[in-house]
Amino acid sequence: MATLKEKRTCGQRCEDFGHFVWNSDNGTFMGRTPEKWVYISLYYVAFYVVMTALFSLAIWVLMHTLSPYTPDYQDRLQSPGVMVWPDTYGGEVIEITYNTSDKASWMKMSNILHAFLKPYNETKQFECNFYNCTKGKYFIQKTFSAPHHTKWSCPFTQSMLGECSGLEDPSFGYNGTRPCVVIKMNRIIHFLPSDHVDLPPYVNCTILDGQENVARMDYFPNSGVMDLSYFPYYGKLAQPSYVNPLVAIRFSLVREKQAKIQCRVVSDKISYENYYDPYEGKVIFNLKALK
Ligand SMILES: *[C@@H]1O[C@H](CO)[C@@H](O)[C@H](O)[C@H]1NC(C)=O
Ligand SMILES: *[C@@H]1O[C@H](CO)[C@@H](O)[C@H](O)[C@H]1NC(C)=O
Ligand SMILES: *[C@@H]1O[C@H](CO)[C@@H](O)[C@H](O)[C@H]1NC(C)=O
Ligand SMILES: *[C@@H]1O[C@H](CO)[C@@H](O)[C@H](O)[C@H]1NC(C)=O
Numbered sequence: 440m441a442t443l444k445e446k447r448t449c450g451q452r453c454e455d456f457g458h459f460v461w462n463s464d465n466g467t468f469m470g471r472t473p474e475k476w477v478y479i480s481l482y483y484v485a486f487y488v489v490m491t492a493l494f495s496l497a498i499w500v501l502m503h504t505l506s507p508y509t510p511d512y513q514d515r516l517q518s519p520g521v522m523v524w525p526d527t528y529g530g531e532v533i534e535i536t537y538n539t540s541d542k543a544s545w546m547k548m549s550n551i552l553h554a555f556l557k558p559y560n561e562t563k564q565f566e567c568n569f570y571n572c573t574k575g576k577y578f579i580q581k582t583f584s585a586p587h588h589t590k591w592s593c594p595f596t597q598s599m600l601g602e603c604s605g606l607e608d609p610s611f612g613y614n615g616t617r618p619c620v621v622i623k624m625n626r627i628i629h630f631l632p633s634d635h636v637d638l639p640p641y642v643n644c645t646i647l648d649g650q651e652n653v654a655r656m657d658y659f660p661n662s663g664v665m666d667l668s669y670f671p672y673y674g675k676l677a678q679p680s681y682v683n684p685l686v687a688i689r690f691s692l693v694r695e696k697q698a699k700i701q702c703r704v705v706s707d708k709i710s711y712e713n714y715y716d717p718y719e720g721k722v723i724f725n726l727k728a729l730k
């Protein structure tokens with residue numbers, strides 16, 4: 440087709456282009472009448488308004504289905520991990536080793552426990568968590584009835600750890616051979632540790648190695664129970680003043696004064712034999728008192 444057209448000079452082409460931009464013969468601008476341009480503009484304005492509305496609607500729906508109080512993806516943790524304090528983690532095994540005749544050595548242990556128990560301070564707990572929780576049953580909260588649109592948390596105070604509270608004996612027994620350790624179970628949002636309301640989770644420690652070196656074990660609170668009123672946990676935003684329930688165990692070391700100990704949180708919903716996660720449901724540590 441092009442070959443049929445006569446060759447045109449550069450000047451003619453420029454003129455053609457000028458005609459295209461503004462054709463005075465039929466009054467078109469860029470090939471269209473101003474009237475058409477108005478319609479096209481209106482069409483695009485309408486198009487973008489509809490697109491923006493759709494996008495906003497999608498975001499709005501998304502925001503309303505998301506809860507700001509719970510993460511949407513929590514596929515990793517099904518059963519909680521367990522930790523022990525003093526947390527003197529050195530390498531593979533947890534070694535809680537201290538020298539009873541070296542004050543700096545055992546003070547280090549008791550200082551770790553004092554720091555760990557800071558949030559459990561009586562005054563602080565009764566100021567922040569003054570709700571009267573009913574012991575022995577789950578504290579299910581459907582509404583946000585605590586101040587600042589949050590949920591209540593049950594108080595757990597240092598004194599509940601009895602002899603291991605650090606209140607009467609600030610050394611937690613590390614000045615001698617009756618050291619205390621504190622067991623904490625990690626939080627999992629909405630996790631209910633037991634299907635049986637009459638069977639709350641409890642800590643059970645067993646001596647794996649050095650049976651003859653541990654004369655006795657005392658649990659605080661009584662029987663090493665983690666009361667059900669501390670469950671479920673609703674998340675940091677919903678329950679800003681939540682504290683994990685704790686269990687302390689006082690070991691009376693005799694003879695060689697060392698033992699390999701496993702403390703397990705026992706409950707029907709807590710597993711402890713995960714090959715890939717040795718801290719799931721239990722913690723194993725070496726306790727050793729030097730002289
Ligand atoms: C324990 O501490 C005392 C006093 O500092 C020291 O004489 C002793 O050697 C220490 N024991 C061990 C096993 O390190
Ligand atoms: C708890 O906190 C109060 C006030 O902050 C303080 O006076 C008190 O000594 C603390 N108690 C313990 C056991 O640390
Ligand atoms: C909890 O009980 C105590 C004494 O029984 C009372 O003084 C306090 O007001 C109660 N707190 C709530 C939140 O009901
Ligand atoms: C350790 O300290 C506590 C409290 O200060 C004291 O009652 C206890 O007799 C001490 N134990 C040893 C073995 O010194």
Ligand SMILES: *[C@@H]1O[C@H](CO)[C@@H](O)[C@H](O)[C@H]1NC(C)=O
Binds near residue numbers: 643644
């Ligand atoms: C604690 O665990 C040991 C060993 O698994 C078991 O023999 C013992 O009965 C348990 N004690 C309680 C109170 O469950």
